Amino acid sequence: MTGWWHRLLPADRRWVLLSGVLTVLVLAVAVAATVVAVRAGSDDDAERTAAGTAAAHAVTELMTFGPGDDAARRAQVRELLTGALAADYAGRGPDVVFSGAVESKVSMSARVLDVAVGRLDENRARVLVFVDQSVSVAGDPATDRLPVSRWATLQRSGGHWRLARLEPVSG
Template identity: 35%
Template sequence: MLPLVLALLLAAGGVFLHLGAQLRGSADTTDLALTDPAAAGRVAGDVGTALGRVFSYRPTDTEASAAAARDLLDATAAEQYLALMDQLRQRVAEQKLTLTTRVVRTGVVHLGADRARLLVFLDQVAQREGRPATVAGAQLSVSARLDGGHWRITDLTAR
């Protein structure tokens, strides 16, 4: 009888060790968005600040947002931004358009040690000289990478 009980205890112990290893390695326990609110807050803050700087401009100074884009965007996001601004730069000056972008809400969808995915809601206020301002909401899926202690945006997708 004792050998049977010992065999059952060993088998149960092995099962529990296996289940514990699965839990420790699951995506839910390695996702810092769920386990490290301070890290999630840092990535949300960096990304929100970056989006506000990059997508705000004045008709007399689109270079400030372009300089911010060089500092804060990387990879596909930088290419997307350059293509967009190439199309808009002349129209912004001709129409005397000022755009102010403000992050309303940011959700960190996934956060690893050096990569993050976020969902960001923005309000954008467009003002043409002599006309009333218009407000539009925007929703972006954002990918970011930690670089030198700061988060750089690597991809943007409008939702």
Template identity: 40%
Template sequence: MSTTRHHINRQRRRQARETRPAAPAGRPQSTSVRTGGRGATAVLTPVGAGPADPPAAGDEKAAPARSRRPAVLVLLCALTVLLGGFAGWAHAEAEGLRSEPARSNTALTDLARTSEIKGQVAKAVDRLFSYDHADPGALDKAARDLLTGKAADQHRDLLADVRARADEQKAVITTTVTESAVERLDGDRARVLVYADQSSVATTGKKAATDKESKTDGAAAQDEGVYAAAMLAVDVVHRDGRWLVSALDTFGR
């Protein structure tokens, strides 16, 4: 009985092997068959294949790092060239600025000299642009003492019409510098911006139209006051311990 059963089992296994479909290309075939006590059980194992080893963590990190390294080196080289070029350009620009005449301007660094210039220019402008019809010689003396070069002709042209009107109206013109700033100071030459208030008081000799005067024949003098602000630039030069006005700029007026 046992022999007959084993014989039948062998025939079934043989038929199973003969009727089993062939494995497709690329598909693994079984390499071993284990049998149990009562039947046969096939265990398939791919030929020449085993569990794939996972890539090491260090390799995964090293590969991107190696690929990034050349790009970083190229970037650093480019930055080095760029910074080197910028440094050369900056040095050339700095040398150019130092060589310009504007670099010699000491208006903001020489405070003592700047204060001296402002004080003398303020007094000069007060005298040069004030006029009293009763003392015309005072303006002429101020022009002789404080003006030099082309400033003398400029001052005469500016004040010619003013003097004529002041004499006609018997006016007194007063100029007072309210603010000044040294724009440029280069050695013995400077340029000063000046702001001033001007007032003109004239005695016209007109009759005052009042009820009191309509009852009398007397004539009363009427004083007319005019006030204005002025701005000008004054170029000065240092000579014999004083700052003399060498040019006047009234900005087109």
């Protein structure tokens, strides 16, 4: 008894063979495309994670200050900033975050609870930052604690993500 292959006409055999080869090629291309997409996605995920981590660190440092902060502390914070925000911080210090903070001897601490990267380009990212913020004024034992959210705009500068702008989330 002969198999089904031998019962086919030569033209039909060629068609079946060609169909099989095309199927294998299509599957190979699909697998290759999937591998490329997964690798590209993991690069994007790594960049999103890096931008989110940089935003959390910069916002925490910028929004944590007190009357006893010295020039070294300000220089450390300034390294996390870029553009107009960096220049403004160099001149005004914590007043950039909380108007009158220096004169009123305000202490603020911030703890970033979560971040969400809203937009990510090669050299720019916009990150939504959720912060647990505590504020106290010298001489007043009360501490106000409140949750806030801010849009953090980051720019890549010198190979690192740096905070370029911090804005309130408006409804």
